[in-house]
Amino acid sequence: MPTLVKPRWRFDPHAQTAEHVTCRGVGYYDVQSDTSLSAEEKASPSLQQCPQRILVSTVDARLLALNAKTGELCEDFGTRGSVDLKQGMDNTENSKRYHPTSTPVIMGHIAVLGGWVRDIVHGEPSGVVRAFDVRSGKVVWAWDVGQPENVTDPQKGRVYTLETPNVWTVPGFDKELNLVYLPTGNGPPDYWGGDRNEAKEKYGSSVVAVDASTGETKWVFQTVHHDIWDYDLPSQPVLFHMKNDQGEEIPVLIQTTKTGQIYVLDRRTGKPVTRVEERPVAQGGAEGERLSATQPFSTGMPQLGVEPVNREINVGRDAV
Incomplete structure (x- = not known):
C-alpha cells in the first residue's frame, strides 16, 4: 500500500493579482552549509532562530523568507519577513504590474532575482536585477544598466532606470568563478527600437556575467543585435x-x-x-527604425526548428 504523505505546513501569502497567478519555484538557504559567512556571523541569534530559510517571490512583487521547518515568516528579514520589490520601481500604473516570474537563485548568503515587465508599451518599470541579503532582506547590489555607478537602492527621489532590459527567467551561478549569468530580455517596447539608447542596445537579448558579490559587469555576449522581434532569452x-x-x-x-x-x-x-558567424541579414525596417546589418549565427552547433516537421521528429504529438 502506498504511504500517505501529509504536509508539515502550508503558507498562504494572500497575494492579489489579475494575471500570472503561479508559483515559479523557491530558493533554499541553510546557514550551516554557507561557506560565505564566518562562524561568528553564523552564530547570530536571528540566524539561529531561522537557520534554514525558504526564499519565495509572490505575484504581487514581494520577496518572503520562511522558516523551512515551520513555514513561519523569518521576522528579521525585511519587514517582518517580507521585502517590497516595488521599491524604486516608480509609482506608476505600469509599475503596479511588475513582479518576479522565476525562482530566487541562492549564492551563499545572497539571493538574486529579476522580474517581469510587459513587452509592448512605453513607460515600463526597470529591468533591474537585485541581490538581497538572505539574513536581513537588504539590497546588496543592483544591476541597473541605466545607472551602472549606482549598485544599491536609488537615492531618495530617484528610481531605477525605466524600460531597461530585464531578466524574467532564471540566472545561472558559478560558485568557483563567483559569477552570476543573466539571460536578458530587450527593453520595451519590444517591437520598436528606433529610440533605444546605448544601454538597451548593448545589453538586450544577451548573456551578461556579473560579479556575484558586487554586481559589477564582467562580460556581455549578445545573441540578437537590435532585437525588435521579442527574441529575449527564455531559459x-x-x-x-x-x-x-x-x-x-x-x-x-x-x-x-x-x-x-x-x-x-x-x-x-x-x-x-564553438563557431559563431556574423552574417548579413535582410533590411527594410519601418520608417525611423534602424536594423542591424548582421546577426550572429551559431554555426558550430545544431540549430533547432529548421527541419521540416514529419512523423519521425514530431515526437509526443498526434500526427495530423
Whole structure:
C-alpha cells in the first residue's frame, strides 16, 4: 500500500493579482552549509532562530523568507519577513504590474532575482536585477544598466532606470568563478527600437556575467543585435565543462534561444567555444527604425526548428 504523505505546513501569502497567478519555484538557504559567512556571523541569534530559510517571490512583487521547518515568516528579514520589490520601481500604473516570474537563485548568503515587465508599451518599470541579503532582506547590489555607478537602492527621489532590459527567467551561478549569468530580455517596447539608447542596445537579448558579490559587469555576449522581434532569452544557461579545440577542459555555458540558435560560451570570458558567424541579414525596417546589418549565427552547433516537421521528429504529438 502506498504511504500517505501529509504536509508539515502550508503558507498562504494572500497575494492579489489579475494575471500570472503561479508559483515559479523557491530558493533554499541553510546557514550551516554557507561557506560565505564566518562562524561568528553564523552564530547570530536571528540566524539561529531561522537557520534554514525558504526564499519565495509572490505575484504581487514581494520577496518572503520562511522558516523551512515551520513555514513561519523569518521576522528579521525585511519587514517582518517580507521585502517590497516595488521599491524604486516608480509609482506608476505600469509599475503596479511588475513582479518576479522565476525562482530566487541562492549564492551563499545572497539571493538574486529579476522580474517581469510587459513587452509592448512605453513607460515600463526597470529591468533591474537585485541581490538581497538572505539574513536581513537588504539590497546588496543592483544591476541597473541605466545607472551602472549606482549598485544599491536609488537615492531618495530617484528610481531605477525605466524600460531597461530585464531578466524574467532564471540566472545561472558559478560558485568557483563567483559569477552570476543573466539571460536578458530587450527593453520595451519590444517591437520598436528606433529610440533605444546605448544601454538597451548593448545589453538586450544577451548573456551578461556579473560579479556575484558586487554586481559589477564582467562580460556581455549578445545573441540578437537590435532585437525588435521579442527574441529575449527564455531559459537558464546550463553550466558544465568540456574540452576546447586544444584539448583543454574549460568551464562553459550553453544558452538556448527563441531563434533556435544554441550558443556555447566560455564562462570566464564570454567568448564562443564553438563557431559563431556574423552574417548579413535582410533590411527594410519601418520608417525611423534602424536594423542591424548582421546577426550572429551559431554555426558550430545544431540549430533547432529548421527541419521540416514529419512523423519521425514530431515526437509526443498526434500526427495530423
